Amino acid sequence: MINGQPVAQLMYLDDKGQPLAFCVTKMTMMDEPTAPTLAADGDLNLVDWQAGGYGYIVLGWDDGDLLKEVAQQIKLIYSV
Numbered sequence: 001m002i003n004g005q006p007v008a009q010l011m012y013l014d015d016k017g018q019p020l021a022f023c024v025t026k027m028t029m030m031d032e033p034t035a036p037t038l039a040a041d042g043d044l045n046l047v048d049w050q051a052g053g054y055g056y057i058v059l060g061w062d063d064g065d066l067l068k069e070v071a072q073q074i075k076l077i078y079s080v
Contacts, residue, residue, distance in 0.1 A: 002055070003028055020060040020067075022074065027055050036071040038064045047071040051080045 001007060007025045014020065027050060036049040036058075046059035047067045058071045074080065 014062075018061055020062060020070070021058070022070075023057040023059070025055050027053055036068060036075065038068055040064070049075070051075075054080065056080060 002025050005025045005028060007023050009021055009023045011019050011021045030053055031050055033051040034049050036047045038045065038047050040046070043061055044059060045062065045064045045067050046057055047064070047070075048055065048057045049071065050056070056071070056074065058067050058074065060067060
């Protein structure tokens, strides 16, 4: 749960066993859409954005450029 809201999480393990996760949650406040933004928490990288009342996060230990590319593909395919 994030801010009391349920979270859907899809996880993928690459050929080295490193996880890459995509999470979606309903936002409690209807904020304006935001562009994907790269951040880091220690060695964990994440890209997050908001659209259509939902919050999206792609995270993993992979290079931030890869996470940004995955986020852009998700936005393109699902129009979020």
